[in-house]
Amino acid sequence: MTVDTIKNGIVIDHITAGLGMKIYSLLKLEELDCSVALIKNAPSRKMGKKDIIKINEAIDLKADILGYVDPDVTVNIIKDGKTVEKRQIALPERLENVITCKNPRCITTTEQELPQIFKLTDKENRIYRCIYCESKAK
Amino acid sequence: MRSLIDIAELSVKEIDKLLATANDIIENPAKYAEKCKGKKLATLFFEPSTRTRLSFEAAMYELGGNVLGFSEAQSSSASKGESVADTAKVVSCYADIIAMRHPKEGAPLVASMNASIPVINAGDGGHNHPTQTLADLLTIKREMGRLDNLTVGFCGDLKFGRTVHSLITALRRYENIKFVLISPNELKLPTYVKESLKKDNFEIIETTDLEAVMPELDILYMTRVQGERFFNEEDYLRLRDSYILTPEKMQLAKEKMAVLHPLPRVNEISVAVDKDPRACYFKQVLNGKYMRMALILMLLEVE
Numbered sequence: 001m002t003v004d005t006i007k008n009g010i011v012i013d014h015i016t017a018g019l020g021m022k023i024y025s026l027l028k029l030e031e032l033d034c035s036v037a038l039i040k041n042a043p044s045r046k047m048g049k050k051d052i053i054k055i056n057e058a059i060d061l062k063a064d065i066l067g068y069v070d071p072d073v074t075v076n077i078i079k080d081g082k083t084v085e086k087r088q089i090a091l092p093e094r095l096e097n098v099i100t101c102k103n104p105r106c107i108t109t110t111e112q113e114l115p116q117i118f119k120l121t122d123k124e125n126r127i128y129r130c131i132y133c134e135s136k137a138k
Numbered sequence: 139m140r141s142l143i144d145i146a147e148l149s150v151k152e153i154d155k156l157l158a159t160a161n162d163i164i165e166n167p168a169k170y171a172e173k174c175k176g177k178k179l180a181t182l183f184f185e186p187s188t189r190t191r192l193s194f195e196a197a198m199y200e201l202g203g204n205v206l207g208f209s210e211a212q213s214s215s216a217s218k219g220e221s222v223a224d225t226a227k228v229v230s231c232y233a234d235i236i237a238m239r240h241p242k243e244g245a246p247l248v249a250s251m252n253a254s255i256p257v258i259n260a261g262d263g264g265h266n267h268p269t270q271t272l273a274d275l276l277t278i279k280r281e282m283g284r285l286d287n288l289t290v291g292f293c294g295d296l297k298f299g300r301t302v303h304s305l306i307t308a309l310r311r312y313e314n315i316k317f318v319l320i321s322p323n324e325l326k327l328p329t330y331v332k333e334s335l336k337k338d339n340f341e342i343i344e345t346t347d348l349e350a351v352m353p354e355l356d357i358l359y360m361t362r363v364q365g366e367r368f369f370n371e372e373d374y375l376r377l378r379d380s381y382i383l384t385p386e387k388m389q390l391a392k393e394k395m396a397v398l399h400p401l402p403r404v405n406e407i408s409v410a411v412d413k414d415p416r417a418c419y420f421k422q423v424l425n426g427k428y429m430r431m432a433l434i435l436m437l438l439e440v441e
Contacts, residue, residue: 105263107242107247111222133265
């Protein structure tokens with residue numbers, strides 16, 4: 001399968017196979033006017049198979065969303081058809097309005113204008129907790 | 139300006155300072171009678187809690203300050219749909235410090251993020267209740283003379299009991315604390331709390347037999363099994379009666395042991411135990427008021 005190379009934009013590579021669609025919707029890529037390609041289960045020497053997202057525009061990428069869903073991805077910045085930068089994404093310390101708290105007793109369930117903020121409390125096990133009620137992110 | 143939402147926000151040094159202030163208030167009440175003259179405490183109680191509210195109000199009055207507020211959501215603007223954030227901003231214009239109780243977890247944190255005055259969490263659902271823990275710590279300190287080198291037994295509902303989790307958080311920062319966890323299998327301490335204690339090399343004994351461990355304990359922290367946590371009346375009634383502290387069981391305990399309970403009790407401590415000099419739960423109520431006085435002074439930065 002061939003997908004055109006992009007001239008100026010972003011390639012999110014090494015996405016764990018199966019997580020591409022989640023990243024696509026959390027980054028709200030459906031709202032973009034430029035060409036976007038989501039490739040599922042592409043063969044990978046390192047990973048066996050992987051997902052890839054190509055965005056044909058230099059958008060402002062929300063690194064916290066990427067880091068939360070799949071911290072092992074690589075972000076390639078493409079300019080004039082060449083990769084000018086390769087970024088590794090770290091696990092974000094804080095997530096704001098990425099996920100919502102599911103605890104029915106949390107204040108965010110009744111006051112819906114509050115920002116949904118989660119903090120990384122256990123790096124090893126990648127556990128995030130709501131700053132208001134300390135419930136684990138699900 | 140700072141608030142108190144979670145007991146973990148206080149360092150050991152700050153807790154020691156609060157304990158010292160509370161002890162000084164007990165020794166020299168007259169010295170503190172006008173410390174907060176002209177200051178106002180707003181008690182914003184979005185759910186009723188007569189005991190905690192009266193304790194905060196008594197604390198402020200004994201410091202020479204005044205109190206305003208409400209004792210249930212129906213008599214506040216929340217009934218008109220006002221947000222916690224807006225209430226906090228409005229009350230900041232009237233008072234110098236807020237004590238807030240709210241049924242939703244995290245509401246006092248939201249208030250502290252929006253108020254321009256200190257906010258004290260007076261209980262947010264089943265989440266945090268730091269001033270109860272301060273009362274517990276002062277009681278242990280006064281009864282045992284120390285907060286380290288203690289064998290502390292927690293008995294009853296260790297699964298849902300927020301007071302148990304908070305006291306463990308506070309005590310684990312002191313040297314040589316041994317935790318004895320006494321509960322029915324259905325109400326054991328959550329695994330993540332146990333794992334975290336084990337990771338830090340704390341000695342933990344988990345048992346269903348109160349009598350067997352009674353002779354070892356320096357502190358026995360009793361809790362109420364709360365009916366509202368159960369879906370099934372039969373389970374509740376069975377578990378409620380799992381552990382009832384009686385004068386006979388007290389005979390197995392050390393001569394110098396302290397029985398604590400955050401109150402209210404239902405039947406988990408027999409009334410006959412009240413006469414035992416080791417029963418400290420009513421002293422604990424009084425200590426709660428002194429620690430709230432010390433906390434108000436600290437947050438208002440009154441010397």
